Amino acid sequence: MDLKKIEKILKDEPKYRLTQAMDFIFKNFGDDWEASNLSKDIKEKLSREASLKIDAEIFWADDNKSAKAIIILCDGKKIETVLMRHKDRNTICVSSQVGCPMACAFCATGKMGFERNLSAEEILEQALFFARLLKEDGERVNNIVFMGMGEPMLNFEEVMKAAKLFNEKMEIGARKISISTCGIIPGIKKLADEKRQYNLALSLHAPSDRLRGELMPINKKYRIADILDAVSDYISKTGRKVLIEYILFKGINDSKDQAKELARLLKSKLKGPFVVNLILYNKTESEFLPSEKSEVDSFKEELEENGVEATERYRFGRGIDGACGQLRKK
Numbered sequence: 001m002d003l004k005k006i007e008k009i010l011k012d013e014p015k016y017r018l019t020q021a022m023d024f025i026f027k028n029f030g031d032d033w034e035a036s037n038l039s040k041d042i043k044e045k046l047s048r049e050a051s052l053k054i055d056a057e058i059f060w061a062d063d064n065k066s067a068k069a070i071i072i073l074c075d076g077k078k079i080e081t082v083l084m085r086h087k088d089r090n091t092i093c094v095s096s097q098v099g100c101p102m103a104c105a106f107c108a109t110g111k112m113g114f115e116r117n118l119s120a121e122e123i124l125e126q127a128l129f130f131a132r133l134l135k136e137d138g139e140r141v142n143n144i145v146f147m148g149m150g151e152p153m154l155n156f157e158e159v160m161k162a163a164k165l166f167n168e169k170m171e172i173g174a175r176k177i178s179i180s181t182c183g184i185i186p187g188i189k190k191l192a193d194e195k196r197q198y199n200l201a202l203s204l205h206a207p208s209d210r211l212r213g214e215l216m217p218i219n220k221k222y223r224i225a226d227i228l229d230a231v232s233d234y235i236s237k238t239g240r241k242v243l244i245e246y247i248l249f250k251g252i253n254d255s256k257d258q259a260k261e262l263a264r265l266l267k268s269k270l271k272g273p274f275v276v277n278l279i280l281y282n283k284t285e286s287e288f289l290p291s292e293k294s295e296v297d298s299f300k301e302e303l304e305e306n307g308v309e310a311t312e313r314y315r316f317g318r319g320i321d322g323a324c325g326q327l328r329k330k
């Protein structure tokens with residue numbers, strides 16, 4: 001989809017034509033100009049030059065609570081987008097890059113290497129794809145998380161443009177949009193300076209530099225203490241509560257002592273509200289295994305006993321290769 005092209009095609013038409021076209025895309029979630037109430041010749045021109053088709057294949061999880069779409073871009077490259085259906089809301093996890101240069105040891109996308117950044121519209125289309133589907137059930141997209149393929153802070157400008165489109169065109173509140181990072185400090189600083197109400201999520205996954213360096217090579221460049229300083233600045237500038245993402249890997253980062261160490265670290269470094277989100281690992285082809293439910297529970301208890309708020313993310317995506325990058329690889 002090319003919004004600029006649509007504007008260009010309609011530039012000599014009365015202004016309300018553009019409003020009609022935008023309403024068709026973002027309010028009706030139409031995918032074929034033929035179904036719009038524009039005039040016949042405009043419909044034909046738009047269909048020819050600015051198609052709304054999104055080339056994708058969808059895979060539903062066994063429990064129907066989540067679905068993954070493989071979207072094929074104009075140049076044939078493929079990305080993944082995930083829909084997570086909660087009781088009261090629908091969340092879309094969008095990709096920001098094709099592949100990822102960060103090479104985290106546990107991540108299927110990281111193993112693919114980096115291909116290219118996505119444009120804002122390519123990011124937008126991921127949510128539009130599911131918005132069209134949800135409309136059939138009388139539902140809508142309520143939340144966006146930039147936690148799919150790629151490191152959003154390495155594609156900052158396009159991610160910001162996409163977030164603005166989600167907010168202004170799809171009417172998703174800024175507070176319902178979360179941007180994650182593996183700890184790119186300049187990106188965290190830029191996001192703080194944007195002074196928008198987006199949520200920041202930091203993928204931490206380890207309580208020490210030694211262990212984090214083994215899991216996430218970026219930790220050799222940006223150390224935990226410096227990342228947490230940048231996160232503290234973000235909290236003081238925006239007043240927003242930060243999400244600390246922590247995937248639990250069996251026997252690697254899930255012991256009670258590590259929970260204590262994590263609580264100590266976060267309490268000493270973060271000046272402002274935060275919550276630790278414990279994530280059950282979706283197994284990929286790597287050597288990592290998910291922690292047992294009992295280990296997750298005792299890790300959470302230990303954090304709470306040490307004064308740290310913690311939540312546990314429901315494991316979405318069984319049957320659809322829930323971890324990012326797994327399906328595309330196949």
Ligand code: SF4
Binds near residue numbers: 102111
């Ligand atoms: S976990 Fe995120 S940052 Fe790390 S390689 Fe995968 S997509 Fe990239």
